[in-house]
Amino acid sequence: MPFTIDFLDDGRVLEWEATADGAVATERDDYTPRFFVAPRSPETDIDLAELRTTYDRHPEVVSTEIVTRRPAFRRGEEPVLAVDVAHVDRVTRLARRARQLSAYPVGDLACFNVDFSREFRYCLENGLDPTPARELSTLRLEVPVPETGSEVYTELSIDGETVTGSPGEILSAVQAALDARDPDVLVCSTGEIVPTLHGMAAAADGDVDIDEFTLSRWPDVDYQQLASRSTYSSYGRVGHSPARYNVPGRAIVDESNTFFYGETNLQGVLDLVSRSWKPVQELAWASIGNVLTAIQIREAHDRGVLVPWNSWRHEFYKPMGTLHDADRGGFVFAPDVGLHEDVHELDFSSLYPNIICTRNVSPDVIRCECHDRDDVPGLGYSICDDRGYLVDVLEPIVDARDEIKAAIRHERQRDDPDRQRLEELEGQSGALKWILVTCFGYQGFSNAKFGRIECHEAINAYAREILLTAKRRLEAGGWRVVHGIVDSIWVTPDPDVDDTERTALETLATAVTEAVDVRLEHEAHYDWVAFVPQRESDAGALTKYFGRVAGEDEFKIRGIEARQRSTPEFIADVQRECLERFDVTRSPEAVLACLEDALERLHAGTVPTDRLVERNRVSKPLEGYTQNTQNVAALKRTREQDIAVHPGQTIEYVVVDDEKTSRERVALAHEAVESYDPSYYETQLVRAVESVLSPVGWDRTDIRRALAETRELELSDFHRDEDPG
CATH class of the missing domain: 3.40.1820.20 (B family DNA polymerase, thumb domain, alpha/beta motif)
Incomplete structure (x- = not known):
């Protein structure tokens, strides 16, 4: 099976299969991508024959036919117009013309199977699994930050070995590495390396023999630009998508534009390749939602259901009371701010995906017309007995991740664990985790191909009921809940219950699991846990806490500075040192001594700037x-x-x-x-130490006051606690 597919301008397609000797290309000149046009609703009267005649006249249309497909999961097979296109890049353009070529109102026509990525479309339409037949070889190319925008590189790293010199010397080094390694995957620190190297080759004056330089495995095409750079906004956050490039015969992984490769590894990427049928290059730049959608599209394709270009599902009618009850998230128990000894954390395993699978929550079966039942607690939604498509999508992923996690535990328990095998398993587990994390939120996403807000509401309703059930069982068993959020709950022995009357957590977890049909697991035991208050309030911050894991030489840290990507390394390390000191002494004064030592180094100018x-x-x-x-x-x-x-x-x-x-x-x-500015970083340090001491009642004012007793402060030190910038 091909691991990457190239589309040439003349319509030819190259299927590249990884072989023992490298890679072999198979040419095809008969590929015609297909999209569909159909009435938006069964009640709409559309003359497909007339529309077909119009499309047949278009020079970029190869052929048309009227076939039967399901335009939606809740519709049966209906006649639809299939349009075969001369080139994959013309699909979207011709789909837009459906509204121009017909005399029907815009709202009467719908187009399907339009906005697929190129390689994914090819694999889906031809039934090809793009999982490579052997392990893929890689070559990493990296340029230093100052040169990322340069037209000519004077320095470039090849698999960690830095090469400097003239363009000819750099190009020769890259070509030598390509010849020696013949990589299947080019891992680039930025995709701009591809056009820049070829631009350097084109501009070279013959200082070395580089006439043959190319990153490509195909002699006729050096590279292609697939997309220009763009800026977008998602959930109020601005993102950047760099330009994307393609090198025939090799997959490009742009480290500046990859989620799964950065968060997992190549094994995690390949696991999702096999599930989504998005080849390596497309999987690398795809978002979590994009990959989840591809897996859903595969399931829809197997069921003969077309994929809408634009989502138009209306929200079902709801009375005002139901709207009020449904418009809530997961259940939260406000954290009990402060330090708690002997704390246990219990988590529901993949709670939302398991709710979907065990309760059959799926867009095609929720609020069905064949049942009038109150299946969803508190909302009164019915769920059909027919198995929903979303269950078929997620159940294999849930089961696979459980198996992989079990394999990880087994490997770690061995006297001599296989590190490479462990890394592969962790990459696969991490990749599947992100898909499972996203599956719930995507049901409420307005642009989701198959999402439905009622599924989102139902999943939350079930989750609230499940967490409340766990709370009641745990409290009845002699445990006190100190925090709980969505799928996790923290408990400590209830001091008012005698130890002999307290039920073991393992027993309670088993009972809860049987009651709610979702496994409740003992995640961790802590010697102590501290829940952090909000910055300007005594209320607990839901996702900020830290604690010492019992029997382990480690802390679990969430939400505070040491876990934030923006935090300088020096600040994070000092905060961890303060945690160590607090763990040993439980003394704010001992933590302040650690802070004072850090401040002395900071003001002495001995902190390396790369740690700031x-x-x-x-x-x-x-x-x-x-x-x-x-x-x-x-x-x-x-x-x-x-x-x-x-x-x-x-x-x-x-x-x-x-x-x-x-x-x-x-x-x-x-x-x-x-x-560097020591006063600025002092403020950052004080804020970090405040996170450590705030659970025991110390804020920035207390810290500054205590510091003033041991060192002379300037007036400016007391107004620098405003947010920087």
Whole structure:
């Protein structure tokens, strides 16, 4: 089976199969991608024959036919118009013309199987599993940040080995690595490496023999640009999608534009390739929702159901009371702020996916017309007895992840665990975890191909009932709940219950599992756990806590600075040191001693600047900012150095003088940074230590006051606790 597919401009398709000797291409010149046109609803009267005649006249249409398909899961087979197109890049354009070519109102026609990615479409229509037949070989190319926007590289890393010199020397080194390794996958720090290297080759003056330079395995095409860069907004967060490139015969993994490869590994990517039928290159740049949608599309395809271009599912009618009851999320028990000894954490295994599978929650069966039952607690929604398609999508993934987790536990328990095997299993488990995490939220996503808000509401309703059931059982068994959120619950022995009368957690977990039909697992035992209050309130922060894992030399940390990607390494390390000190002494004063030591190093100028790097996301172009923030100063420096940073990308810098508003306020991480602003980083340290001590009643004012007794502070130290920037 091919692991990557290339589409040439003349309509030919290249299927690349990984073989023992490298890769072999099979040419096809008869591929005609297909989309469908149908009435939007069964009641709409559309003359498909007339529309077919119109399409037949179009020069980019190869053929048409009227076939029977299911336009939706809740509709039976109906006549639809199938349109075969000359080239995969013409599908969307011709689908748009459906409304122009017909005399019917826009709302009467619907197009299906339109917006598929190219390689995924090819695999789906031809029944090809793009999982490679052997292990894929890789070659990593990386350029330093200052050169990312350059037209000519003077430095480039090849599999970790740095090459410097003239364009000819760099190109020769890359070509030598390609010849020696013949990689199936090119892992690039940025996709721009592809056009830049070929541009350097085209501009070379013959200083070395590079006439034959190419990244491609196909002699006629060096590379193709598949998409231009773009900026987008998702759930209020700005993101950046860089330009995408294709090299015939090799898959490109752009490290600046990959989620699954970055969060898991190649084994995790390949596991999802086999489930989604999105080849390696497309899987690497795809979002979680995009991959989940591909898996759903495969299930729909197997059932003869077409995939809508635009989602148009209306929300079912609900009375006001039902709207009020349904518009809620998962259940939350406010955390009991403070330090708690002997705490146990219990989690429901893949709660939302298991609710879908055990309760048959699926868009095609919820609120069916064949039953009038109150299946969903508190909402009164009925769920059909017929098996929903979403169950068939998720159940294999849930079962596979359970098996992989069991294999991981078994491997770790061996005296001599196989590290490579363990890494492969963890990559697969991580990839499946992200799909399962997303499956619930995607039901409420307005652009989801098959989502339905009623599923989202039903899953939450079941989850609330399940967590309340667990709370009642645990409390009845002699345990006190100190926190709970959606699928996790933290308990400690109830001091008012005698130890001899307290039911073992293992017994209670088994009873809860049997009662709710979702496995309740003992996640961890902590010597102690501290729940952190909100910054400007005594109420507990739902996702900020830390604790010492019993019997292990480790902490579990969630939400505080050491877990935040933007936190400088030095700040995170000091916070962890403070946690260690707090664990041993339970003394705020001992933690302050650790802070004082860090402050001495900070003000002495002995902290390496590379450990003070801030990482912040850019939300708009430089001209869009109205305040002189640190990001603005950093963007000014990148512009000065011809480094392109787009909205949605991350920028890295060290704060050198936070009192300034010019570009001198910061220095970019790759620059030769000789100094930093100790007062700014002191504020960051105090905030980090406040997170550690706030559960025992200390805030920034208390910390500053205690520090004032041992060191002389300036007045400015007391107003720097405002949020930076």
